[in-house]
Amino acid sequence: MLIAIGSLVRVERTGESTNMSNQGPPIFASDGPIRILIEEDDVLIASEMEAVLQEAGAEVVAIAGSFDEALERCQTTQPTLALIDLELAGPEDGIELAHQLSGRLGVRAIFVTGHSNPESVARGTSANPISWIKKPFGLGTIVAAVELARRELQGR
Numbered sequence: 001m002l003i004a005i006g007s008l009v010r011v012e013r014t015g016e017s018t019n020m021s022n023q024g025p026p027i028f029a030s031d032g033p034i035r036i037l038i039e040e041d042d043v044l045i046a047s048e049m050e051a052v053l054q055e056a057g058a059e060v061v062a063i064a065g066s067f068d069e070a071l072e073r074c075q076t077t078q079p080t081l082a083l084i085d086l087e088l089a090g091p092e093d094g095i096e097l098a099h100q101l102s103g104r105l106g107v108r109a110i111f112v113t114g115h116s117n118p119e120s121v122a123r124g125t126s127a128n129p130i131s132w133i134k135k136p137f138g139l140g141t142i143v144a145a146v147e148l149a150r151r152e153l154q155g156r
Contacts, residue, residue, distance in 0.1 A: 098127035
């Protein structure tokens with residue numbers, strides 16, 4: 001559950017409470033905050049990811065719940081990075097979405113998934129993701145992965 005009190009945001013999950021107001025330096029690229037699209041069909045997970053990333057200084061430019069919505073939102077919002085769930089409703093999956101975003105728009109991906117079977121990993125590797133995050137994950141894991149992605153995208 002997300003609880004907002006002024007500028008303090010706490011994320012509570014099954015009895016766990018984390019103060020997100022002191023998470024360290026913001027996630028900035030050389031030209032400002034890193035711009036992120038979240039593709040996640042679970043509204044609660046997407047909202048938690050958005051809250052923790054914004055608190056860390058990232059700019060979440062869009063949340064999409066499907067392949068087509070993610071493509072459309074990327075074209076209009078021009079994110080630097082996409083956090084993509086591998087399982088999407090419909091015929092295309094997150095791996096295909098990552099291929100499309102990278103090929104058409106130059107947007108790199110971090111896969112956020114509950115699946116890490118050898119077949120998915122082999123297919124996903126061809127999309128050249130920056131990282132894989134296995135669900136369930138701690139919210140600090142998302143911030144750390146985005147910070148590492150920011151550094152890679154900046155060539156550091």
